[in-house]
Amino acid sequence: MTTEPRLVEVRRNVLKQNDVIARALRERFREAGVLAVSLVSSPGSGKTAFLEKTLTLLHPCYRVAALVGDLATENDAARLARSQAPVKQILTGTVCHLEAAMIQNALDGWDLTQLDFLFIENVGNLVCPSSYDLGEDLRFVLLSVTEGEDKPLKYPTIFNSADVAVITKSDLAAAVEFDEAAALRNIQAVRPGMEVFKISAKTGEGMAEYLEYLEHRRTCSRATIAASK
C-alpha cells in the first residue's frame, strides 16, 4: 500500500562536513599558536610572487611555512621553496578550489607548534573558494592593478568572504592607469570597513606595512589565547 506524498523537515547544512573539519583545523591552529592566512585571487594576479616575498621577508625572524594549491604542476611549490621555508604543494586535479579536508591531509605529520605563520595559497579562482572555510584565521583577497578596478563588483561574494584586500603589482599602476580611488570605493561597497594594502612584490612597496599588520594580528591572537587559558 502506498501513501500520499508528505513533507518531512530535515535541516542539514550541505557543507557541514567541510565546516566541521575547518573548525577542528582552526582549533588546532589556535592551540599551536600559529596564525593561518589564506590567499585567494584570480589566476595571474600575483599570489605566488606576493607569497614568495612574504616568506622571504618573514623567514629570518619567524618560523613560516606554506601550502599551495594548484590543479596541476609543482611549479609554485618550487618557486616558494626558494624562500627556504617549508612548502608543500596540494594538487587538486580537476577540483577548482581547496577544501578543509585537503588542508588536513597536507598537514599530516606537521608539528604546528614549530610554526608562527602558516600560509595557504588557494587555487586561482574568484568563484568557488568563497564557499569553503579552510579554518584560516585570516583570508586575503588579492587584486592586481592590471585586472581592473571593478573586480570587487564583479565578484562580490569572494570579496565579502575575505578579511583583507591586497592590491598587487602597484609598480604597474601608472602604466595601466589604475584608478585607485575607484578600486577602494568598490572594495568598501562590497565589504564596508575592509582593511586594504597596496603592494608590489617586485619593488617591495607597501610590504613593510602589510608585514607589520600580520605581526600585529599574530600578537593579538596569541594574547587572546593566553587570556583564555
Added chain:
Amino acid sequence: MHELSIAMSIVEMAQEESDRRGHAQVLAVHLRLGRLSGVVKEALLSSYEMACEATPLEGSRLSIEEIPVEVFCPKCDCPRAISSIQWFCCPDCGTPTPTLLHGKELEVVALEIKE
C-alpha cells in the same frame, strides 16, 4: 564550477534521510540557497539532475528557495534586506554595514517523500 560536488552532497544527504525512513522514495528536495553562498542556482539545478542519475533519487526534483541578503543596520538598529550584493549599505538610511545576518545559507530543509 563546484556545483556538481555540492549537488552530489545533496543527493547523498537525501539518500541517507530516505534510508532512515525505510527507503522512502524521495520526490523532491527542498533547499535554502543564500545569494552570498557562492553557489549558482541554475548550475546547481542542472548538476542535481546529473548527480541523481543511476541513484534512487533519479527523477526527483530540487526545489530551491533563494534567500536574500540581510544585514544589520547599526543606525536604524534593525535588520534590513539589501537589494544588491554590490552595495552593502542600509537601503533606508544608506549607512554602510558589513554585518551579515542572512545570505550564506546552503541547507537542505525538507524532503518530499512517498512511503
